[in-house]
Amino acid sequence: MEQREVIYRHSSAVRLTHWVNALVLLVLLMSGLQIFNAHPALYLGAKSDFDSPVLAMRPMQQGDKVYGVTTVLGLDFDTTGVLGLAGDAGSGYDVRGFPWWATLPGQRNLAIGRRWHFFFAWLFLLNGLAYLLWSLGSGHFRRDLAPSGKELKHIGASISEHARLKFPKGEEAKSYNVLQKLAYLSVALILLPLMLLTGLAMSPGMDAAFPVLLDMFGGRQSARTIHFISASFIVIFVVVHLVMVLISGVWNNLRSMITGRYVIEPAGERP
């Protein structure tokens, strides 16, 4: 019978940039929602067409009742108590997009929210650059993250294994599987750089110097909308990531991202 084997899975550079990124993205998300709350609506194009937002969160009065309504592409959803209208009838309602527990600071304060956002945007940039340069230089991308043609061909099997919550063991568990590779690459090379570029495209100064930022995303309001959608995809990624960490051996996963060491279960055995 095979022995349990301990491998060194994550390099110190990956571990460090991972945790810095986790903290930085949390602060950016919460301060970003604070900034969003200053005008909780999204539009397409160069300017805001207030009559037809892509997304809007607002209070609506119907008779003597007030609702929090979230409009997505013209469809209204009752989101009272969470989006558009926080609080409850007892303690009083509060007109705002996202509720206090999702924003930084919790109270409405656009100026301080921007301070948090831009400070952490710098950390995000420096940490992201360090990760990208290290990953290119050390071969992390090529060795650990680039999927092979063979892996891509068998992606269907990998999806069905994941759907049945069967995770690789033995030799196969020593490297990322193809779904992990694609997920991590899309976040690191598409979503996170997209956050940076759409963020810069919202700066009037940057737009004057580099008008290509406006053309790239179809206008300043489109850039703001893409910034929001891209952030939402990152939130979805993090939720799925955390679920996978939890169900595929939480202590082993956590240890490997803290100390680097990861236990490989023998292929033939059940956990």
Next chain:
Amino acid sequence: MSDKLRVDRRGFLARGLAAGSTVLLGGCEDLSDQPWVRRALNSAETLTRVTQQALLSPQALAREYAEADLSKEFKANGSTNPDDAGYKTHAANGFADWKLTVGGLVEQKLELTLAELRAMPSRTQITRHDCVEGWSCIGKWKGVPLGALLEKARLKPDARYIVFYCADDLGETGTEEGKYYESVGLADAFHEQTISPTR
């Protein structure tokens, strides 16, 4: 020296713990109110300003749009009709007696009527207004370049910012000090597209 170091280290640890626990408790209001947090956050503003000055040319123009791109409705924030006695008097007679005062650190204080402002060489532009709240509207403005007014008033060498005072006191006391104001640095003040709109 070593005592001071130890205190500093302890202070640092205490601050770190306080920061950690407030973040965990979701009490980020407290954190935002800490003077050292404010200082740390402000340091990024300096980094941003220095980077922008290095990266952006002060002559770069904001994109200009066509008539067809104009916003149907230009959103106005705050008061569109300030509850101010002086403003109301001026509004009642079409601002015929109103004067723009350019004062402070200038060699030549200016007092210009609307007619005088409109007689000066002007610039007309259709540009996008990006509100700090997040929305944008495209509008058409015509007015004297602010730089021309400042040249006429001749800034003193120690002038660094231009402050604009509004008639709006945001419903506060009605005192001069309570009036809403904004400011820009000299690079923005002398930018080609910075105009003092009269239309």
